[in-house]
Amino acid sequence: MTSRAGVDPSVPPSGTGCVECEAAGGWWVHLRRCTQCGHIGCCDTSPSQHATAHFQATGHPVITSFEPGEDWFWDYTTDEGFLGPVMCPATERPLDQTVPGPAERVPADWRDHVHE
Ligand SMILES: [Zn+2]
Numbered sequence: 001m002t003s004r005a006g007v008d009p010s011v012p013p014s015g016t017g018c019v020e021c022e023a024a025g026g027w028w029v030h031l032r033r034c035t036q037c038g039h040i041g042c043c044d045t046s047p048s049q050h051a052t053a054h055f056q057a058t059g060h061p062v063i064t065s066f067e068p069g070e071d072w073f074w075d076y077t078t079d080e081g082f083l084g085p086v087m088c089p090a091t092e093r094p095l096d097q098t099v100p101g102p103a104e105r106v107p108a109d110w111r112d113h114v115h116e
């Protein structure tokens with residue numbers, strides 16, 4: 001398989017939660033991993049949509065799911081999903097992390113804050 005721009009399997013994820021949400025005390029629904037720099041960001045359903053914001057800020061074009069059992073990739077520049085390479089660990093968030101999470105920061109009315 002030829003290498004693809006924005007996909008570097010050797011770069012590990014930045015952590016177990018959305019970088020910006022962790023810094024701001026926020027919460028998320030699902031997590032996405034930038035396949036160029038390893039940035040973990042929250043999905044477009046999440047209140048703050050930091051994965052997409054990371055693409056818009058950096059131009060890093062590809063994310064992969066950081067959710068257990070999901071291995072899809074998404075290219076923002078073409079709006080297309082594709083099958084990517086096996087990324088270095090960790091390839092998913094810790095299984096004891098809740099959805100939405102992290103549990104201690106999710107408000108009781110979280111459904112009113114998510115995007116469709
Ligand atoms: Zn976030």
Ligand SMILES: [Zn+2]
Nearest residue numbers: 034037039060
């Ligand atoms: Zn990135």
